[in-house]
Amino acid sequence: MPIAQLASSEAKGETSKTFVFNNEGHTLGNALRCIISSYEDVQFCGYTVPHPAESKMHFRIQMHKGRAVDALKRGLQDLVKMCDHTIETFENEVTTFKNENHIAT
Amino acid sequence: MDQVNDENPRIILGEHKITRNLPTTETILDQTFNIKSFKKSLRIVIVRYTDTPLEMEFDIIGMHPFLANTFRRLMLSDVPSMAVEKVHVYNNTSIIQDEVLCHRLGLIPLRADPRMFDYRSNDSEGTEQDTLEFELKIKCTWNKDENKDSSRVDDMYKNNNVYSKHIKWLPIGNQSETYKPADVGPIDDDILIAKMRPGHELDLKLIAVKGIGRDHAKFSPVATAFYRLLPDIKLTREVEGEAAERLKKCFSPGVIGLRHKEGRTVAVVENSRYDSSSRNIFRHDDLKDAVIMTKIQDHFIFSIESVGAMPPDIIFTEAVKILRNKCVSLLEELEQV
Numbered sequence: 001m002p003i004a005q006l007a008s009s010e011a012k013g014e015t016s017k018t019f020v021f022n023n024e025g026h027t028l029g030n031a032l033r034c035i036i037s038s039y040e041d042v043q044f045c046g047y048t049v050p051h052p053a054e055s056k057m058h059f060r061i062q063m064h065k066g067r068a069v070d071a072l073k074r075g076l077q078d079l080v081k082m083c084d085h086t087i088e089t090f091e092n093e094v095t096t097f098k099n100e101n102h103i104a105t
Numbered sequence: 106m107d108q109v110n111d112e113n114p115r116i117i118l119g120e121h122k123i124t125r126n127l128p129t130t131e132t133i134l135d136q137t138f139n140i141k142s143f144k145k146s147l148r149i150v151i152v153r154y155t156d157t158p159l160e161m162e163f164d165i166i167g168m169h170p171f172l173a174n175t176f177r178r179l180m181l182s183d184v185p186s187m188a189v190e191k192v193h194v195y196n197n198t199s200i201i202q203d204e205v206l207c208h209r210l211g212l213i214p215l216r217a218d219p220r221m222f223d224y225r226s227n228d229s230e231g232t233e234q235d236t237l238e239f240e241l242k243i244k245c246t247w248n249k250d251e252n253k254d255s256s257r258v259d260d261m262y263k264n265n266n267v268y269s270k271h272i273k274w275l276p277i278g279n280q281s282e283t284y285k286p287a288d289v290g291p292i293d294d295d296i297l298i299a300k301m302r303p304g305h306e307l308d309l310k311l312i313a314v315k316g317i318g319r320d321h322a323k324f325s326p327v328a329t330a331f332y333r334l335l336p337d338i339k340l341t342r343e344v345e346g347e348a349a350e351r352l353k354k355c356f357s358p359g360v361i362g363l364r365h366k367e368g369r370t371v372a373v374v375e376n377s378r379y380d381s382s383s384r385n386i387f388r389h390d391d392l393k394d395a396v397i398m399t400k401i402q403d404h405f406i407f408s409i410e411s412v413g414a415m416p417p418d419i420i421f422t423e424a425v426k427i428l429r430n431k432c433v434s435l436l437e438e439l440e441q442v
Contacts, residue, residue: 003438021435027178028431034171038138073439076432081140082172083429087422089149093163094418097151 017068021057025049029057036075041066108339109397115337118398120387126399133167133403143167146403154418158410161417164335165405173332173405179424182318185224186326186414187217187237187289189311196308199267201299210241210311211323213269213296214412217289217313219326220423225314233278237289237313241272245301265301270294272311292413326420328410335404338377339397345369352392355385378406 004020021028029047037045044062061068097103109117114132117124133146146167153162165173192207199206217237225235245264258265269291276284299307318325338360344352349372353361362375382400387393409417 003435003442024431027175027183028428031171031175031428034169035138038136040137069439069442073436076436076439078138078140079432080429080436082143083425083432085140085144085147086149086168086172086176087425087429089147090163090418090422090425093149093151097154101154103154103156 014067014069015065016062019059019072021059023055024057025055029059031079032059032075035078036061036071039071039074042071108341109399114402115399116402118382118384118400120384120393133169159413159416160408160410162406162408165407167403168405170402175428176421176424177330177332179427180327180330180409180420181325183427184326184420184423185219185315185317186324186412187215187219187222187313187315188321188323189213189215189239190314190316191312193310193312195310196306199299199301199305199307206299209298210309211321214292214414215289215313216287216292216414218414219315222315231277231312233280235314236277238275238277239272239290239311239313240275241267241307241309241311243267243271244306245303247303262303266297267299267301267307268294269296269298326412326415328412330407330409330420332405332407334400334402335406336377336380336382337399337401338374338380339399340372340374340395341397342395344372344392344395348392351389352386352395355389355392357381
C-alpha cells in the first residue's frame with residue numbers, strides 16, 4: 001500500500017492532512033509539492049523524506065477550505081495531463097525532426 | 106534595464122549576486138497551474154540527434170522548472186535497463202579477485218532492450234521473460250606458433266587480454282528465436298575485463314536482469330542526462346578596438362564576434378547559447394558595465410547521452426511515462442480509500 005495517512009493528522013479534520021507515500025522520494029514529492037502549492041485554496045503544502053535510508057515520503061497539505069485529499073487528487077490529475085501533453089509534443093517534434101534529417105527510427 | 110525586463114523570466118548574473126528581472130507579463134513561474142496555459146506555453150525544439158554516440162540535445166521552452174528536474178531525475182534513476190547482476194564463479198585463477206571481477210562485469214553495458222523484459226522477483230529461478238545468461242570461458246596459453254624471438258606480450262601469449270567480446274550468450278527457452286546474439290550482448294566488444302598470463306583461467310556464468318538506477322548506477326540507461334538554462338548575453342554599449350578583443354576572450358568561443366565598420370572593430374553578440382556562463386568579464390573594470398548576463402528561467406536545454414541500449418528520445422518518453430503511470434496508480438489507490 002503506497003499511500004497511508006499519518007495518524008496524528010486526524011485531529012484537524014479533512015482540511016489538513018499528512019500523507020505517507022511508500023517507495024517514493026524527491027522525484028514525485030517535489031513535483032507534486034510545486035503543483036499543489038500553486039492552487040488557490042491551499043494554505044500550505046510541503047514534503048519531507050524523514051530518513052534517507054527509508055524509502056518513505058511525508059506529504060503535508062493544509063487547506064483554507066475544502067478537503068486535502070481533493071487537492072492531492074487534483075495535483076496527480078494535473079501531473080498526468082502535463083505528462084500526456086509533454087509526450088505528445090515531444091514525439092511530434094522527434095518524428096518531424098527525424099523526417100527532415102532522414103534519420104531512421 | 107529595459108533590455109532585461111522583457112516577457113521572459115530571467116535571472117541576472119551579477120558580479121557578486123544573482124538577481125531576477127521583472128517580466129512584463131505573467132510567466133509560467135508565478136501563475137496558478139492550469140493545463141490550458143501549460144499547453145499554450147510548452148514548446149519543444151529538437152536541436153541535435155546523433156547515432157554514434159547516441160546523443161540528443163533538445164530545448165524545452167515554457168515548462169516549470171520542477172517538471173524539468175523531475176524528468177531528469179527519472180531518466181537517471183527510474184528508467185530501467187539490463188545489466189549483469191549475478192556471477193557464478195566456477196573458476197578464476199587470474200590475479201583479479203572474484204569480487205572485483207564481478208563488479209567489472211556488472212558495469213558492462215548490454216544492448217538488450219529493457220522494454221522486452223520483466224523485473225525478476227527475488228526468489229524466482231529466472232525465465233526467458235526476465236533473465237539473460239552469458240558465459241565467459243577463457244584460458245590464457247603460451248603462443249607456440251608465433252616467432253619465438255618476439256617479447257611482445259601479444260606475440261608470446263594467447264588470450265592474455267579478456268575483452269567483452271569473449272562473453273558468449275546462452276539463450277534460455279525460446280530466446281534464441283526472439284533475439285540475435287548482437288541484440289542482447291555487450292554494446293562494445295573492446296572493453297578490457299582482465300589481463301592474464303599462461304595458466305590463468307576464467308570460467309564464469311553471468312546472469313543479467315532488469316533493474317533501475319536507484320538500485321545501482323549500472324542500471325542507469327544514460328551516461329549523462331542534464332539540463333541547463335539558456336544563457337542570454339546582451340551588450341549595453343558599443344565596445345571597440347582592443348577592448349572588444351578582451352571582451353571576446355571573456356566568453357566561450359563563438360559567443361562574441363568582431364565586426365569591422367568604418368575602420369573600427371566592434372564587438373557583437375553572435376550566439377550566446379553555448380556560453381559557459383563564466384564571469385570572467387567582471388575581472389575587467391572597464392568592461393563590466395557593458396554586458397548583462399542573464400539566463401532564461403523557463404528555457405531548458407536538455408542533453409541526453411544514452412549508454413546505447415535505448416535511443417535518447419525513447420529514454421525521455423519512457424521517463425515521462427513512468428511519472429504518468431505512477432500518478433495514475435496513485436490516483437486509483439486514492440479512489441479506493
